[in-house]
Amino acid sequence: MILLSLTLSSNNHHLLPFSSVCCHRRRHTTTLFAPPRHWNNNNNSNHSFVKQTTTKDITAYDNVRFLCSPPPPLLAVPVSLSQRVSRFVVPRGIPVDDLLYNGGATLGVLGGAYALVSAFDDLTERNILNQGLSRKLVHIMSGLLFLVSWPIFSNSTEARYFAAFVPFVNFLRLLVNGLSLASDEGLVKSVTREGDPKELLRGPLYYVLMLMLCALVFWRESPIGVVSLSMMCGGDGVADILGRRFGSMKIPYNKNKSWAGSISMLVFGFLVSIGMLYYYSIIGLIQLDWVNVVPRIALVSLVATIVESLPITKVVDDNISVPLATMAVASFTFSH
Ligand SMILES: C/C(=C\COP(=O)(O)O)CCC[C@H](C)CCC[C@H](C)CCCC(C)C
Numbered sequence: 001m002i003l004l005s006l007t008l009s010s011n012n013h014h015l016l017p018f019s020s021v022c023c024h025r026r027r028h029t030t031t032l033f034a035p036p037r038h039w040n041n042n043n044n045s046n047h048s049f050v051k052q053t054t055t056k057d058i059t060a061y062d063n064v065r066f067l068c069s070p071p072p073p074l075l076a077v078p079v080s081l082s083q084r085v086s087r088f089v090v091p092r093g094i095p096v097d098d099l100l101y102n103g104g105a106t107l108g109v110l111g112g113a114y115a116l117v118s119a120f121d122d123l124t125e126r127n128i129l130n131q132g133l134s135r136k137l138v139h140i141m142s143g144l145l146f147l148v149s150w151p152i153f154s155n156s157t158e159a160r161y162f163a164a165f166v167p168f169v170n171f172l173r174l175l176v177n178g179l180s181l182a183s184d185e186g187l188v189k190s191v192t193r194e195g196d197p198k199e200l201l202r203g204p205l206y207y208v209l210m211l212m213l214c215a216l217v218f219w220r221e222s223p224i225g226v227v228s229l230s231m232m233c234g235g236d237g238v239a240d241i242l243g244r245r246f247g248s249m250k251i252p253y254n255k256n257k258s259w260a261g262s263i264s265m266l267v268f269g270f271l272v273s274i275g276m277l278y279y280y281s282i283i284g285l286i287q288l289d290w291v292n293v294v295p296r297i298a299l300v301s302l303v304a305t306i307v308e309s310l311p312i313t314k315v316v317d318d319n320i321s322v323p324l325a326t327m328a329v330a331s332f333t334f335s336h
């Protein structure tokens, strides 16, 4: 019998900066998600929960001598650079080395976004990919690669804003081109179905808004953002590709969707969610109690798939309904 309860504590040095839910099995407490203690410097989180069964504390970084502070989870800035620049503190107390580090990470990810779209534009131009497949591959890869890039940013509280700046710039790019205030042919060709710039103001715009929302609201402190984007990108994206290809058997209540597409969304959404959470766990950002997490991800994937299959696309775009439904169900299941 699993007794579900939340235990709050404020003084335990095992405080987890992440919000995590403890599922009590009699006297033992298992933590669904836990980060390394020092991964998040702001231990003043008042949503921390005590981790009582000390599974292997993540020491992935204990023995890595960080040459700057706050150290980013994956990279360390040479101490000489850190010493040189950290004498200056920008307004509001953001250390310059953190500003420089995260600013560099933002520029790098922005460059990656531009390169991705340009690459698919080139493949479409050379008729290696048709426009529809190009769009779907950009849909799948953009968000997943954005998730893959999150650990590059530092562990400062401002890091999420630097990460969210990337989809924000792409939001502006889509808006300007969608309103024909600019004409980026490559963007239009690789991201629209028919080549109409106005298409940029729907699916793609909602898509980058969801990327921003997940980075700002959930960030690396919760699996909810990771799973929501995995379902929107890995699930919905694959549903389109396989549904168009193999979707002869249509869903009774929505003749525009097929069993093949929905089953693809369920399977790939689930696998990509697990895979992305596993990625975050092996680089030491979270610990997962897989026995409890996998069934929850399966439930979330099923609900997101059902929502995606509903004939509501004309009212609410999939790039809104799928992530929002995932956030709602994941928020509920991960807190019970
Ligand atoms: C084609 C896209 C959405 C349309 O979806 P749907 O209507 O077919 O369901 C995706 C648009 C992607 C956007 C132009 C670029 C977004 C880049 C992202 C913010 C950052 C990627 C970083 C990474 C390192 C490549």
Ligand SMILES: Nc1ccn([C@@H]2O[C@H](COP(=O)(O)OP(=O)(O)O)[C@@H](O)[C@H]2O)c(=O)n1
Pocket (backbone or CB within 6 Å): 203, 236, 239, 240, 241, 242, 243, 244, 247, 256, 257, 258, 259, 260, 261, 262, 265, 308, 309, 313, 318
């Ligand atoms: N569950 C699904 C989803 C998409 N599809 C196929 O993929 C096409 C595009 O799906 P969609 O309307 O969700 O496209 P987006 O809004 O995701 O761009 C549909 O017209 C179907 O041919 C499917 O067969 N089953």
